[in-house]
Amino acid sequence: MTRQDNFIYLTFSLILLLLGTSLAQQFFDDSVPRLVQSAIIVTLLVAVWGVDSKDFVLRKTFIFPLAILFFSFFGAWLDDAGFDQVYLLLLLSFLISSALRTAKQVLFTGEIDGNKILGAICLYLLMGLIWAVLYTLVQLTFPGSFTNISTDSAWFTLFPDFIYFSFVTITTLGFGDISPLLPISRFLVYSEAIVGQFYMAILVASLVGSHMSNFGANNKLPKNIPIKSETADKVTHKQAKQ
Template sequence: MTHHDNFMYLTFALTLLLLSTAIAQQFFDDSIQRFVQSTTVVTLLLAVWGVKSEHVLLTKAAIFPSAIILTSMIGNYTNAFGIEFTHLILMLFFFIFTAFQTLKQVIFSGKIDGNKILGSICLYLLLGLIWALLYTLAQLYFGNAFSGLGESQAWYILFPDFIYFSFVTLTTLGFGDISPTLPLTRFLVYFQAISGQFYLAIIIASLVGARMSSMTQEGDQHNR
């Protein structure tokens, strides 16, 4: 995997993560969800290895997956709230770090190609996952941050529902089956909706337009 095709692998990994979460929730019991969420670490590792960066922070970022695995294992055996909360915060920071590294490669390096278009899709998926983690943390901390959820307060049961809610909000579908009940979570929801619209209107449109312009220029040069 190189910086010329890394986003193809990351797109596949993120899609597989979302699909496996849905399948586990549909067909298996709750204990399987914890195992499925652990595959997030694999996705994060793919992002670390794949995104081009010469900064030492990228090497040090390998600490995050190790810490995520450790807190996941401890939380699995102890069910300690503090450990699981720490686990989610580590996941959140690493997703943010991954999104930042992805943004740098997509926007600020080299010409626009197919890999960067895929990178912009990866960034969109990462935004959805980042907000899903924020919603999960809010629900765990406040206990009544959202309505329309089940009785369970286990993070690995809440997280799939918030993945669904996050992408429904990001795309401004707004089905209304889950809704925020606190001022802070309402802010998170409408700010995500605004961010999703600006992302599609500015970044994706700009990248696709630049790619089409580049292809047209290459075609004109070839014809000459």
């Protein structure tokens, strides 16, 4: 993995995370979604930390089964012990650090190419996931913070619903099937909408600015090439005839 193609892996990991969570919620019981999410989080971890370090140890194939089992059993122990918030805080820290590393490489850093565009998409998806974790934490801490959300569910059954709600909010669609009730949940909702709109504005400005800068650099005339005027050409042609 190089800096020219590193966001391809992160893109597929994020899409797999979203798709796998939805499929697990749709077709399986509560135990399977936790295993699926644990496996995909490991894949996401490898993809993100590979952005700057192509020799990271978790890229070795034989590590994957052990890492998946570790995350699954550790997550099950936390849930059984009543420490859902601890698991979510660990996941939140990981997603925030991943978003910061991605933003550092993507925004306002040189020429825009296909890899940078993929990175910008990944950063947008990471922001949606960060707010989904925040919503889940709020619901677990203050039951009844949102409408149409169960008040006695584990985090891994709430998380898929909040992923949906988060991306509906960050894109300002606002379907209204889930809505905030408490002041803290309302604050998170409108702050996500604001951040999502500002991100799109900053991203567009970055893309346009980079394009104009590259366009100006490619069309700049070399300083050492003399520019002949039309009058000088006529004088030279007249002298040649004489």
